[in-house]
Each structure stands twice: as structure tokens, then as C-alpha cells.
């Protein structure tokens with residue numbers, strides 16, 4: 474069963490940058506892109522580097538270690554060396570509160 478975890482307020486998330494955090498025991502990276510929020514696992518499936526450190530362009534995050542790219546919306550691999558998608562989590566904004574849904 475999915476639970477919603479409050480992870481902060483909108484102003485805690487700088488536009489265009491990843492924020493690492495732990496929610497319900499999961500290491501996740503949260504990205505704010507304008508008024509949209511995305512949450513993915515904060516572990517690159519290639520060699521476990523933190524994806525929160527990656528640069529973002531066109532809703533794609535690039536792992537800083539070897540350059541794998543993942544779509545923030547789906548977690549799909551856009552470019553290797555990673556071959557496996559990253560997990561994504563729904564993010565909900567209620568007023569100023571940001572919540573991530575973890576199952």
C-alpha cells in the first residue's frame with residue numbers, strides 16, 4: 474500500500490536542481506522544474522552514483538560519473554552506459570507542502 478510522505482515545502486527545492494533525501498527508507502532525488510516536481514531513486518543503476526548531483530536539461534538528468542541519462546518523468550534510460558531505468562515516484566503538491574508517494 475502506498476503512503477505519502479511530506480518532504481518539505483516548495484521553497485525547499487531550488488528550480489532545476491536535484492535534492493537528495495530519504496523518505497520511508499528510500500534514497501530519492503527530487504527535482505523541481507518550474508512548477509513541476511519529479512522524484513526518482515537517488516542511485517544510478519550503472520554504478521550507484523547519486524543522481525541528485527546530476528545536471529538537468531529538457532527533463533533529462535545526466536549522471537555526473539559516466540554520463541548516463543534518464544527521463545525524469547519515466548525513469549527511462551536515454552543514453553548509456555546504464556541499461557536499467559531508475560524508479561520514479563509520484564509527487565504531489567498540496568498548497569506549499571510537497572509529498573512523495575512511496576509504495
Ligand code: FES
Nearest residue numbers: 517519520536539
Ligand atoms: S554511475 Fe551513473 S553512469 Fe556510471
